Amino acid sequence: MKTFESGAALAAGLADTVASALSAAIARSGEATLAVSGGSTPKAFFEALSTGALDWAKVKVTLVDERFVPEDNPRSNHLLVKTHLLKNAAAAAQFVPLYRPEATIEEAAKTASGIVPGMSQPFDVAILGMGTDGHTASFFPGGDHLAAALDLSLPRRVMTMEAPGAGEARLTLSFSALHDAGLLVVHIEGGEKKAVLDQALAGDDEQDMPIRAVLERARTTPDIYWAP
Numbered sequence: 001m002k003t004f005e006s007g008a009a010l011a012a013g014l015a016d017t018v019a020s021a022l023s024a025a026i027a028r029s030g031e032a033t034l035a036v037s038g039g040s041t042p043k044a045f046f047e048a049l050s051t052g053a054l055d056w057a058k059v060k061v062t063l064v065d066e067r068f069v070p071e072d073n074p075r076s077n078h079l080l081v082k083t084h085l086l087k088n089a090a091a092a093a094q095f096v097p098l099y100r101p102e103a104t105i106e107e108a109a110k111t112a113s114g115i116v117p118g119m120s121q122p123f124d125v126a127i128l129g130m131g132t133d134g135h136t137a138s139f140f141p142g143g144d145h146l147a148a149a150l151d152l153s154l155p156r157r158v159m160t161m162e163a164p165g166a167g168e169a170r171l172t173l174s175f176s177a178l179h180d181a182g183l184l185v186v187h188i189e190g191g192e193k194k195a196v197l198d199q200a201l202a203g204d205d206e207q208d209m210p211i212r213a214v215l216e217r218a219r220t221t222p223d224i225y226w227a228p
C-alpha cells in the first residue's frame with residue numbers, strides 16, 4: 001500500500017503517476033485511455049491531474065461507473081469529472097460518457113458498450129474507489145447482476161446494476177474490462193475505509209465485499225493509494 005500523509009499529498013502523487021502512465025501510453029501507441037471513478041474521494045486527485053503536462057488531446061477519458069441520470073444531475077459522475085478534471089490542460093481530453101439518453105438503462109448499456117474505450121483492449125489506466133460497504137465500480141453487495149459483473153469469462157462491456165445500497169440504477173464497466181488495466185489503482189482515504197479494506201483482505205466472499213475480486217483476481221496487481 002502507498003500511504004501518504006494527507007489527501008493533498010496523495011492527490012499530487014497519484015496525479016504524477018497517472019500522468020506518467022498516460023504519457024508513456026501516448027509515446028507507445030499515439031493515444032491513451034483512462035477510466036476514473038466517481039464519488040467524493042477523487043476530487044483533489046482530479047484537480048491535480050487536470051494540470052498534468054501531457055498531450056491531453058490524445059487521451060480518452062471515461063467512467064468506471066455512472067448513475068442512470070443525465071449530466072446535469074448533481075449525482076452524475078460525469079458532472080463531477082467535468083467540474084474537477086476536464087479543465088485546465090485536461091480540457092483537451094475527449095470524454096466518453098457511460099450515460100446515454102436512451103429509453104431504458106439496458107439500451108444505454110448496449111449503446112455505451114459499443115462506444116466506450118477499453119472495450120476492445122485494456123485501459124492504460126483505471127482508477128477504482130471503494131465504498132464502506134465494500135463495493136467498487138458499481139459492483140454492489142446484493143447487486144442484481146453482481147455475479148455476471150465479476151465473471152472474467154464474460155466479455156468486456158458496460159452493464160446495468162441495481163442494488164439496495166446503490167440509490168439510482170447504475171451503469172458499470174464489467175470487471176473483465178477493468179482487471180487488466182496497465183495501471184490499476186484502488187484509491188481510498190480515511191480510517192473507516194482502511195478498516196473496510198483490512199476486512200476485505202481478511203476474507204474471500206466476493207458477494208459480501210465485491211472489492212475482493214479486485215484485490216484477489218485482477219490480472220494487474222492493484223496499487224492501493226491511501227491517506228488518513
Ligand SMILES: O=C1O[C@H](COP(=O)(O)O)[C@@H](O)[C@H](O)[C@H]1O
Nearest residue numbers: 037038039040041065129130131
Ligand atoms: O457510488 C460510488 O461510490 C464509490 C465510492 O465513492 P466515495 O464517495 O466513497 O469516494 C465510487 O468509487 C463509485 O465510482 C461511485 O459511483
